[in-house]
Amino acid sequence: MSRRLSLGITLIIVVALGAVDLVLFAWWAPFLAGLAIGVLAGRARVTIPVGALLGLLAWGAPLLYDQERYGLGPAASSLAAIMGFGHQGAIPVVLTLLVGTLLGLTGAWLGSVAKSWLPALQRATSR
Amino acid sequence: MTLDPAVEASIHKGKSPSSQGAVVTRRRIGRPRPSGRTVNAVAALVAAAAVLYAAFFGAGPLPALGPAFNPLTGAWTMAAAAQVGNQTLHLAGLQQPVNVSFETDGTAHIVAQTDHDLFLATGYVHARFRLFQMDLMRRQGEGRLSQVIGKAALDSDRFELQLGLLRTAKLEWSQLTSSDPSRDALIAYAEGVNDRISEAESTHQLDAMFTLLGYQPAPWTPIDTLIVKGDMTQTLNFTDTPLVIAQLDKSLGADLTSEWFPVLPPNAQSPYDPGPYGAATTAPIESMSQVSDSVAATAAALYQRLAALPPGLIATGGASNNWAVAGSKSASGGALLAGDPHLHLTLPSIWFQLSMDSPGYHASGVSIPGTPIVLIGHNQHIAWSLTDAQDQQTFYYLEHEDAAHPNQYLWKGSWQPYKTVAYDIPVLGGATEHLTVKLSVHGPVITQRGQTTSVWWAGNLPSQDLDALLRVGQASNWQQFRDALRDWHSPTHNFVYADDLGNIGLISAGYFPLVAAGQPWLPMPGTGEDDVTGTVPYDAIPQVYDPPAGIIWSANQRQVTSDYPYYIGTASNFFDPGYRANEIHRVLSLGTANGGKMSAADMMGLQTDTRDFLASEIVPVLVQALAGEQLSPSESAARDLLAKWDYRMDTSSAAATIWSTFWQSYLSETFDPWWKSRAVSIDRTEVDDALGQDLEAWTLGDTANRAFSSPGNGVRTAADVMLKAFHATVGTLTKSLGSTPSSWPWGRVHTRELENLAQVSGLSYGPRADRGDANTPLASGGNPSTHGPSWRMVVDWGTGTFSGIYPGGQSENPASAWYTNRVDTWWSGLYAPMLTADQASAAKGTFKWSLQP
Numbered sequence: 001m002s003r004r005l006s007l008g009i010t011l012i013i014v015v016a017l018g019a020v021d022l023v024l025f026a027w028w029a030p031f032l033a034g035l036a037i038g039v040l041a042g043r044a045r046v047t048i049p050v051g052a053l054l055g056l057l058a059w060g061a062p063l064l065y066d067q068e069r070y071g072l073g074p075a076a077s078s079l080a081a082i083m084g085f086g087h088q089g090a091i092p093v094v095l096t097l098l099v100g101t102l103l104g105l106t107g108a109w110l111g112s113v114a115k116s117w118l119p120a121l122q123r124a125t126s127r
Numbered sequence: 128m129t130l131d132p133a134v135e136a137s138i139h140k141g142k143s144p145s146s147q148g149a150v151v152t153r154r155r156i157g158r159p160r161p162s163g164r165t166v167n168a169v170a171a172l173v174a175a176a177a178v179l180y181a182a183f184f185g186a187g188p189l190p191a192l193g194p195a196f197n198p199l200t201g202a203w204t205m206a207a208a209a210q211v212g213n214q215t216l217h218l219a220g221l222q223q224p225v226n227v228s229f230e231t232d233g234t235a236h237i238v239a240q241t242d243h244d245l246f247l248a249t250g251y252v253h254a255r256f257r258l259f260q261m262d263l264m265r266r267q268g269e270g271r272l273s274q275v276i277g278k279a280a281l282d283s284d285r286f287e288l289q290l291g292l293l294r295t296a297k298l299e300w301s302q303l304t305s306s307d308p309s310r311d312a313l314i315a316y317a318e319g320v321n322d323r324i325s326e327a328e329s330t331h332q333l334d335a336m337f338t339l340l341g342y343q344p345a346p347w348t349p350i351d352t353l354i355v356k357g358d359m360t361q362t363l364n365f366t367d368t369p370l371v372i373a374q375l376d377k378s379l380g381a382d383l384t385s386e387w388f389p390v391l392p393p394n395a396q397s398p399y400d401p402g403p404y405g406a407a408t409t410a411p412i413e414s415m416s417q418v419s420d421s422v423a424a425t426a427a428a429l430y431q432r433l434a435a436l437p438p439g440l441i442a443t444g445g446a447s448n449n450w451a452v453a454g455s456k457s458a459s460g461g462a463l464l465a466g467d468p469h470l471h472l473t474l475p476s477i478w479f480q481l482s483m484d485s486p487g488y489h490a491s492g493v494s495i496p497g498t499p500i501v502l503i504g505h506n507q508h509i510a511w512s513l514t515d516a517q518d519q520q521t522f523y524y525l526e527h528e529d530a531a532h533p534n535q536y537l538w539k540g541s542w543q544p545y546k547t548v549a550y551d552i553p554v555l556g557g558a559t560e561h562l563t564v565k566l567s568v569h570g571p572v573i574t575q576r577g578q579t580t581s582v583w584w585a586g587n588l589p590s591q592d593l594d595a596l597l598r599v600g601q602a603s604n605w606q607q608f609r610d611a612l613r614d615w616h617s618p619t620h621n622f623v624y625a626d627d628l629g630n631i632g633l634i635s636a637g638y639f640p641l642v643a644a645g646q647p648w649l650p651m652p653g654t655g656e657d658d659v660t661g662t663v664p665y666d667a668i669p670q671v672y673d674p675p676a677g678i679i680w681s682a683n684q685r686q687v688t689s690d691y692p693y694y695i696g697t698a699s700n701f702f703d704p705g706y707r708a709n710e711i712h713r714v715l716s717l718g719t720a721n722g723g724k725m726s727a728a729d730m731m732g733l734q735t736d737t738r739d740f741l742a743s744e745i746v747p748v749l750v751q752a753l754a755g756e757q758l759s760p761s762e763s764a765a766r767d768l769l770a771k772w773d774y775r776m777d778t779s780s781a782a783a784t785i786w787s788t789f790w791q792s793y794l795s796e797t798f799d800p801w802w803k804s805r806a807v808s809i810d811r812t813e814v815d816d817a818l819g820q821d822l823e824a825w826t827l828g829d830t831a832n833r834a835f836s837s838p839g840n841g842v843r844t845a846a847d848v849m850l851k852a853f854h855a856t857v858g859t860l861t862k863s864l865g866s867t868p869s870s871w872p873w874g875r876v877h878t879r880e881l882e883n884l885a886q887v888s889g890l891s892y893g894p895r896a897d898r899g900d901a902n903t904p905l906a907s908g909g910n911p912s913t914h915g916p917s918w919r920m921v922v923d924w925g926t927g928t929f930s931g932i933y934p935g936g937q938s939e940n941p942a943s944a945w946y947t948n949r950v951d952t953w954w955s956g957l958y959a960p961m962l963t964a965d966q967a968s969a970a971k972g973t974f975k976w977s978l979q980p
Contacts, residue, residue: 070210
């Protein structure tokens with residue numbers, strides 16, 4: 001598969017998963033998107049940062065949108081209180097972004113690993 | 128995030144980890160090791176598994192992070208849910224369009240073209256702003272908290288299922304006929320709640336607490352509404368006092384228990400219904416007898432079980448005020464009414480303010496989320512409010528059992544089998560608990576050890592209170608109001624009334640159970656002789672209408688004098704000590720004496736009155752006792768502050784601090800030696816209300832009472848004990864606040880807190896310095912005080928003005944501007960006008976919803 005084709009397929013899958021995320025409100029979409037990137041692109045040093053960035057954006061963009069639309073201060077402060085962090089509203093924001101980032105990162109990492117093991121698996125099965 | 132070193136090496140050098148790292152390792156150690164690629168794969172798998180596990184299932188105290196914090200569907204949606212604006216909504220089940228308007232403070236006004244639509248829209252509006260609160264309340268009563276909280280709630284669930292709110296609610300529902308208006312209201316209300324649940328689920332705007340706890344609310348049913356009603360009944364009148372008295376009787380002795388915990392109050396009180404009364408039809412009550420060891424042990428075991436339950440399940444004394452002034456005594460010429468029910472102050476509040484208009488129902492006031500009607504408020508012609516009547520509605524029966532008759536009890540000479548009901552209690556993170564509840568003729572067996580004890584509780588009798596309240600809301604005169612309340616059974620409430628023709632009334636509607644014989648303030652034999660046989664006839668319950676003085680009042684005090692021919696409860700704990708009632712009576716009497724007229728402003732002033740009636744009686748006696756005594760400079764300064772004090776428990780008053788500390792010290796100096804010498808198992812502070820009445824009466828009229836001469840202290844009088852208590856008071860305050868009494872303002876030591884309903888302390892309000900104490904009309908007992916005026920309403924029929932305020936806000940969403948927006952107004956003793964729907968609709972800043980079928 002050519003690099004260009006891989007990139008195209010990756011982009012299509014990422015966009016599709018992003019759409020799934022929006023339509024189905026699927027929180028796990030960044031993980032799947034990262035996984036897809038990893039499997040298709042394969043190179044860990046590229047896919048892991050990209051997956052992490054994708055996760056960060058997938059969870060960060062809606063937060064940013066809500067911040068612009070409603071202001072998230074009271075919600076962040078309330079969530080911090082519920083979690084036992086007083087009114088340190090930054091904590092739930094960081095936690096949320098961290099979760100999104102880790103979902104994308106681990107998905108991409110796992111995908112790149114899978115990619116690296118595919119030839120070996122193919123050889124093993126062809127024997 | 129730290130990557131595996133082998134992976135990092137490969138990333139940085141661009142070489143396969145298997146091509147170098149593994150070889151180097153093998154050479155160094157000399158035996159086979161996993162390749163870098165394998166390590167990388169394992170690390171990736173472990174990291175992904177850990178992240179996915181935390182995202183799906185949570186970690187430690189954290190909820191499932193994925194669904195909980197997903198910005199699109201998780202708890203963050205509370206920001207969007209907090210927004211309220213003009214909207215058109217389509218609700219299933221509506222027959223005609225409904226208009227809902229919201230004032231800027233969140234007060235809702237619902238105008239419907241049919242009664243069905245009114246109740247449906249009310250259900251929708253309640254659920255829109257209070258769904259989690261409603262779900263918690265039904266779960267509590269139905270014994271289903273463990274399902275979402277886990278084992279920590281199991282004791283509460285077991286107890287609730289034993290007590291039987293669910294059984295009673297189901298029975299009440301089954302007794303409603305198809306022609307019953309409250310049945311239609313309950314069904315329509317449930318439809319409205321379910322409309323909101325469906326909407327919230329589809330738009331991912333369920334309250335954040337659902338998301339964080341990881342569950343979705345089940346559809347609402349009419350039985351859930353009856354459960355919420357049962358919760359309130361339990362909070363207000365399920366008591367453990369007979370168990371307390373039994374232990375006191377055993378440890379303190381029958382003689383002192385009889386003397387210190389009498390049926391009739393030892394102090395002077397202000398009953399609102401002075402008689403004359405008709406003749407009773409029951410035998411007089413006997414005096415206190417000696418409790419046996421087994422009864423005391425059983426009472427102790429059961430008492431400890433009840434004491435371990437979460438706060439609010441057992442009624443521990445009431446505190447509410449209401450009163451009315453006739454039109455003839457009012458400056459406006461119209462009747463005045465004031466009401467402020469005192470309850471646990473929570474965020475969100477127990478109340479939701481609204482007006483409801485349809486062809487068959489018009490009412491404005493406050494409702495309890497989960498129920499479809501206005502509980503306290505007014506319509507076009509009458510206004511009403513309520514306080515808890517405090518009569519005894521809980522009786523304990525010791526069942527007689529025998530090994531020869533397993534699973535049976537002796538009743539009226541024959542062995543009766545217990546009925547049983549089985550329940551399954553789902554427990555989050557644990558196995559489902561199976562519970563079998565035994566029922567005797569008296570009620571559910573609630574003992575876990577000791578002699579089998581069942582409880583007769585008026586709250587377990589079916590009571591169509593919603594029907595009664597619907598008719599109260601439709602009443603336009605006293606006769607209709609009184610007739611409507613004939614069907615109100617439990618909890619017994621003092622309903623105050625004022626109408627647009629200047630009339631006033633007060634009636635303690637509900638059951639006043641009558642016991643055939645025996646001692647109802649103790650656990651009684653269950654063999655039949657001491658059973659509850661009926662209730663005081665409706666015409667004989669406490670009530671007054673247009674009394675000559677033109678004033679009526681209730682503040683949980685005993686409603687009647689010692690001439691009243693029926694036993695309705697003891698002075699110890701069932702009824703309030705009477706200081707708030709005395710103060711209210713004093714102010715109303717003064718205001719209307721010699722042709723005086725009172726105004727709505729006077730009513731508001733009295734609702735925030737901080738004058739401590741008990742202090743006004745005792746402090747002059749104390750100051751007199753201190754005259755001529757050798758006092759230290761601090762003590763002299765403290766005495767001088769008391770001598771000049773106006774008895775108001777204001778935050779700036781140092782005398783208030785001295786008085787409060789002194790009274791506790793006086794109680795302690797008088798009674799603690801007795802407690803110690805007789806090894807009384809009940810915490811003395813738990814019965815301070817009763818002991819305080821004794822101490823007040825002795826200080827004012829029996830200064831040589833034997834109680835002052837406690838074991839180890841020789842012969843003492845009231846003055847001796849007061850002096851000792853005063854020395855201790857100044858010593859204590861000097862130690863904690865410094866040696867200058869003028870720097871001991873009440874606000875330094877007394878605070879109030881509005882507690883978050885889900886016990887999230889960060890979402891509570893306060894603690895903040897506040898005025899008042901347990902004896903002041905502005906009730907603020909405890910420290911921090913978490914109980915108090917949960918809603919203040921003042922009505923002036925002469926000017927046609929209605930005012931109200933409650934601490935909190937209309938929304939349970941902490942991100943909403945309506946979460947605490949009313950607190951400051953309430954704290955300052957101010958009110959908001961209770962507008963009509965038309966007035967609200969025309970007001971600036973009003974949001975409007977159009978609800979369409």
